[in-house]
Amino acid sequence: MPASFTACRETDAQAAEHALSGNATLCGIPRDQVTVYRHLFSARKAEACPQCRTKAADAPTEPGVQELLHGRLEHAAPSGLRDELLAALRQGADVRLWINGPTEQMVRHYAELHRIVEGGELITPVVRGGGRLGLARVVHGAQEFVVFLPEGGVPLIARAAPA
Structure with missing residues (x-):
């Protein structure tokens, strides 16, 4: 199954939704600069960060x-x-x-x-x-x-x- 990431948005710039992995988003924003949400990042959403979308798609799959x-x-x-x-x-x-x-x-x-x-x-x-x-x-x-x-x-x- 595809890898999953927690959804988040930059605290001061809420426009794009990012994929959080560990201490930073996939596009490099530090965790302390984002607001974390209780749902998973979806690359299909229009507001998905283009860099996070690409890196999420390239991430290794996880076992189901x-x-x-x-x-x-x-x-x-x-x-x-x-x-x-x-x-x-x-x-x-x-x-x-x-x-x-x-x-x-x-x-x-x-x-x-x-x-x-x-x-x-x-x-x-x-x-x-x-x-x-x-x-x-x-x-x-x-x-x-x-x-x-x-x-x-x-x-x-x-x-x-x-x-």
Whole structure:
């Protein structure tokens, strides 16, 4: 996916919208001379700075959420579920949720353990283990996968019944 940059405008000259990257805009204006906005820079806007527009288009791409999750799942134990999910991610499956936090809170609020129909026996030690947990919910067609990403541990995959 294309690289993304925070939108900003020069504090004293609001005409053009610039792309902020680190301590300066892509066209060289120092961060302390701009007002930062809560949206991303869009090169398509008429008011986009021409230099920022060009440099944003030339910036290296960033991996999408599917690619990031795919990379994490390569370390999961080989299984049919893992292979199914990896294939779904390569086809652009919808990663509906990917959140990290204390295991107890992730399980209580987001895991929906009552919906797990396959792979549940493997996740019991993880959900009772404490620490921090990443939790991803992936939908592909009629299939829904729940991915448990324990901090410092091996990812585990379960299948959930349709909502």
